[in-house]
Amino acid sequence: MFLIQHPSPLSSLAYLFGCTGKRAAIVVDVHAGDEEAFLAMAREKDVEIRYVIDTHIHADHVSGGRRLAQLAGAHYALHESNAGAVPWDFMALRDGQVLEAGNVSVQVLHTPGHTDDSISLLVTDRSRCDEPWFLVTGHTLFVGAVGRPDLKGREREMAEKMYDSLFGTLLSLPDHLEILPGAQAGSVCGGGISGKPVSTLAFEKRYNKGLIRDRAAFVEAILETALALPQPEAMREIIAANIAAEIPA
Template identity: 60%
Template sequence: MFFKQLSTKEASLSYLFGCGGKGRALAVDVVAGDEDWFVTQAEAQQVTITHVIETHVHADHYSGGRALAERLGAQYCLHASAQVRFPFHALADGDLIEAGNVSVRVLHTPGHTEDSICLLVTDRRRGEAPWFVLTGDTLFVGAVGRPDLAGREVEMAGRLFDSLHRKLLVLPDETEIFPAHQAGSVCGAGLSGKPCSTLGFERRFNPLLAETDRDAFIHALTAEIPPRPAEMERIVAANSGAA
């Protein structure tokens, strides 16, 4: 298995990973302007990008995912609940995507947005246990996703608590996490500049995960919400095909 993380503008983190032996790869959370990097890296690894996946419809940066998928003839994937105005491959909770010896399990984790997903990745050449999870804007290093983008912050904060405790925190401590943003992003408060972590470390030191009571978590999360991203409405409109 090969794995590459790209730190890009707006403190975003994008990913390219897959099976070099079978020549298959997936691109996740591609930022507009970075499409050539994915093409070049795929060529260097001698793989075909078969799936381009968004962990949700982004509100802080323009996505390059759809453009990359069209350029390569790959499937462009979003959760089925995504509110967009163009065709896409709809993902559901529990779906399994195969890329050679690499398998990706879709976890629907609403809270930051309704369509938020995480991607649980297994390298079957190493074993059958999941190795890492791409957590999108659901769980960051040192923080969790903001719940207010849909305008129902208390409801969505509760759903985020449920997603974290039912989908992510049931995984082993040694599971690595790779989020969609790091320090400098407005998609959460208190993000670390470190681009990865483990669930065990986050369980011990992430202040929001220390709140095991649902009501206390909601209160803590909604008490400190950063300003909305600049040009949020314009970005969402572009990423959803409405502009």
């Protein structure tokens, strides 16, 4: 398999990965304006982009996902909870669903907390083994921090959901997993994010200051961190563009 981590503006991290042998690839969390770059990377790898996924409806940047999917003839996929909330069709992903791109398979994990529709992607290269190799964590688990739960209101309820997604879902996965987050230091979607763009689950379990095992202490700490962060610039306009009937330019 191959994997490209693509740093985008606003400290975001997007991904292109897949199987060169069977010429199939998946894109995650592409920014508007980066679509042509992803098409060029796919051409250079000689793969077809099968799926373009957003790990959630973003509040900090305009997504290039719908446009890239249209240009590439790929499925545009989001968590199923967006059905009825957006005025366009998409491939609705459910918890546990598996997508395939050649020898690479991706299991969808619903990990609400940053937003209700947040997903993480558990990726396996079946040409190596049947165990997953890495986890694309969107804005749920960062290197050194966890996602903020307050952007769309109901922050205490969302903080509780984040606890369950982290401790109930992600931290029960194998320690050897590499963590590939949706943003690095400088993003306003979490506080205290490292500038190092990759980690392992074992290292984060030991040293991520946001992963506080006591539930009540976790909720208080994540709310205190989140409320000290600025809101993403032009957040309402960005969300409106990401769900508008018209694909963002």
